[in-house]
Amino acid sequence: MKVSLASAMGTCFGVQDAINLAMSPEFSNELTIVGQLVHNPQVSESLKQNGVSLVPGIEDIDKIQTKKVMITAHGAAEKTKKRLYEAGFTVYDASCPLVMRVHQTIKSLVAKGYFPVVIGQKDHVEVKGIVGDLDDHLVINNETDFQKIKSSGNRRLGIVTQTTQQRDKVEALVEKIRGLEYVDDVAFVNTICQPTHDRQLAVHELADQVDLMIVIGGYNSSNTKKLVHVCDEKGIEAHHIESFDQLHKEWFINKQHVGITAGTSTPENVINEVHTKILEIAKDVEGQTSLAS
Ligand code: SF4
Structure with missing residues (x-):
């Protein structure tokens, strides 16, 4: 055989950089990670063993016992970071630069007059961060979600993707969106990392x-x-x-x-x-x- x-x-540079930062000796027993640093049980366990505390998300801000907090490789909305700063925490930002590129891309599409659409999983922490500062947006994951586009009445769409989407699926979805009778214009930026x-x-x-x-x-x-x-x-x-x-x-x-x-x-x-x-x-x-x- x-x-x-x-x-x-295996581990990408974004995740590895975030793990290295969290494991740094200067943080021992003084750091709380807001949200799962990476979606991996062994990494989460070794962080805990190194004295790093974890809270699932910004909703748990009241449970944070350390002065230093870290934003994960998945990124976070500016308003989340602001809330942490305003609460008096020292914020370490381990957001992956390729996730931050998606944040910038969608904001620039909005600035050009497009309605923002993300192809991805709406409950994923990365997607929540991407859309977290936008006034309005749609997250779609499959053709069933096209109904959301129709109901929104927006005909000029600026589309980005969650970084971990599957390329073939995304390209097929975008092609279908371009063909929808209730869509006039699609600006698509492939932000798969x-x-x-x-x-x-x-x-x-x-x-x-x-x-x-x-x-x-x-x-x-x-x-x-x-x-x-x-x-x-x-x-x-x-x-x-x-x-x-x-x-x-x-x-x-x-x-x-x-x-x-x-x-x-x-x-x-x-x-x-x-x-x-x-x-x-x-x-x-x-x-x-x-x-x-
Ligand atoms: S965006 Fe890509 S490179 Fe960055 S952490 Fe996520 S999977 Fe890794």
Whole structure:
């Protein structure tokens, strides 16, 4: 059984920079992260072990016990940051520059007279940050949401995407929006980030070669779920796991080639543990097969 790693996978620079900042010794026991720094359970656990406190979001401002707070790689609206400053906190901003690019892009589309639309998940912290300073906006995720565009009565749309969206899906949606009879003009800026794009491209390539894909990442990680989705679309058996102890030997029986990929918030050590365990399982399964034949 061959085991291959995707040519691009795992932690992106935005997530790594944010983790490095949060782990910095100067913060020990004095920092609270507002919102999940990254959607990865192992990273959240090691932050807690380093004395970093976590609160789910700005709604929990009253529960913050430290003077220093950090905005996550997913970014936040200016009004969220302002609220923290005004409450007397020292704010460290670990927003990824590629998320901030989306904030700037949508504001510039609004300045040009377009009605702002985000393709993404409306409850995702990144999307909440993107739209958080806008007077009005729409978040759409699929064709069912076109009704929202119609009801809004806006005919000139400025569209951006959540950074972790799937390129094919976004392009198909935008094409359909351009064709809607109740839309006159669409300005679309593809704001999917390069690391996400690289990981999607790599999983596409690898999925063409394997008959099983193991996708590693937090269950609430948007970009990890998209990697699984790419495999589903190609009809490749894929299993989404958070750690090596969730691997099942049965998945590997009669498989020729196994691929491994991971979302942008999955640390290298977690990928290495999974890789090592898969090599062990592969050896075990092959041993059993040769005994049986
Ligand atoms: S996934 Fe992209 S936008 Fe998000 S932190 Fe990583 S590089 Fe930045």
